[in-house]
Amino acid sequence: METLLNDFSPGLFAVTTILLLALIALMVKFAWKPILNSLEERESGIANALAAAENARKEMQNLQADNEKLIKEARAERESMMKEARAIRDKMIADAKEDAKEVTAGLIEKAQASIEHEKQSALAEIKKNVAELSIGIAESILKKELSSKKDQLELVEGLLKDVTLN
Amino acid sequence: MKIAQKSIKFILIVALALFTSVNYAVISDQNHGNQNDGGRVNTKEEVEAYILHHIKDSHDFSLFSYTSDEGERKHIGFPLPVIIWTSEGLVTFMSSEFHHNDDGHVIVEKNGLKFAKIHSKIYELNKEASEVTFDETHHATNAHKVLDFSITKSVVGVLFIGFLLLFWFSRLAKQYKTQKIPTGFARVLEPLVLYVRDEIAKPNIGEKHYRRFTGYLLTVFFFIWTLNLSGLTPLGFNVTGQLAVTGCLAIFTLVIYSVSGTKGYWMHMIWMPGVPVLIRPVLAIIELAGALLIKPFSLLVRLFANISAGHIVVMSLIAIMFTLKESLGVVGATGLSLVLSFFITLIEVLVAFLQAYIFTMLSALFIGMAVEDHAEHH
């Protein structure tokens, strides 16, 4: 302890104190302040740049997502339009078929009706002709055969038989 | 300009390299009458005396000295001004007037006062005395110490390192004006500044307050580190091994953390809450002693002891060259001393950084303890 105190030089202590105070003041003014300020400026600049890059990346991602969504929507729309078109087409075909069926059915019916009609009228004609013919035949026969009573009866009976058979 | 700078650097490096081998090897010679700060050294006692002389401050800047074949003492270096406050006021003269004497045999007369230099301290002789007399313990009996404001070797070291730091870091500061990333030597300095700020100041003081103290911590860190390193060069500074310098640094830290201490810090020290009232005064004494004495004392003693011990060890290992010459032969002793001192110097380079780091770190820690916001509960 004694040697320690003996070694201690108060003069050197005083001189060092003054020099150190001056050194600290000068260093703070001319070195540390500008250095630390520019370092902080640089760091905040880097941080800002990083944040900006991150933002840009996110925006890009958003844009991409949007694009994808748009494409999906467009695809869905196309799909639904196609579906609709297909349905319309199918319906049109079906309708057409139905119509055609109806029309043909009507035509057939009409044809059948007219055929029936024709048949009826033909039949009526034939009947009329047959009646006229048979009347004619009957007239002639009657003219010839109605001389005897017996023959007359026989004839009538024969005719009646035929009629009922008819 | 660039070429001129390079050639100056080259000359400096060559000069340093030349002095490396010579500076420590030339050790004091007490056989030469009153010349005892250089010359041939052979015995253990002479080596010890030389080492103890070296770790003290000195009043002249001598790079090395030797004794020529004619027995003439040669000193390479330059004298420094002596500025002392005596009983008659301020006295100044050049240290060369002591003719490198260090044991009080050369008396310098100025303003009617007589001065002698004993073990790197300047003594003023009493009026009637004509030469210094010593008692058995080698204390001067008829002289007393004076307040010594001389530009000693340590002061030269402080000035040199101060200008060097100012030059380096103001250049680094200037570079930021024109470019974002510094180039050249400044590029080495930038990460060091960042290291001190981010690893020492920020974590120990806290995000909120660290800015106020970063300037001091940076200055102290680079001051101690460069001075420690310059102590390993052949210039032979032992600035951070001077109690006055480390004491000054420690007191700076003490003043800073005492002045910036918050109310909570002082309250916790003087009147600790949450403790029985009877124990509080006892705690206050312990805490005050810890904060005002032990903390700065440990700071100043650690730095001083580490650097002084480093110098003593390096020089002792170099002195193996002489002390073991007889038992190992010239080649053996020189080789052993070379190998040992080489590795211990490497360790000293690490210690130079470590001590600067620890001093700054502990300063930051103490400041952080003083400025942190104390919560009311515990």
Place this chain on the structure above:
Amino acid sequence: MYNLIGAGLIVIGAGIGLGQIGGKAMEGIARQPEATGKIQTAMIIIAALLEGLAFGALFLGK
């Protein structure tokens, strides 16, 4: 003479202390390698405090 014995005792004590600090720090680092930096810092601080104590005692005895 007594100073030297005292110095020896101080060195023994400081050595034991430093060994404890270093050993425990190593264990801590081995257990949690990711906390290496923090452990190292704390280790250096405590070692420095111990060193200050030891040097103080050495110089008081000198």
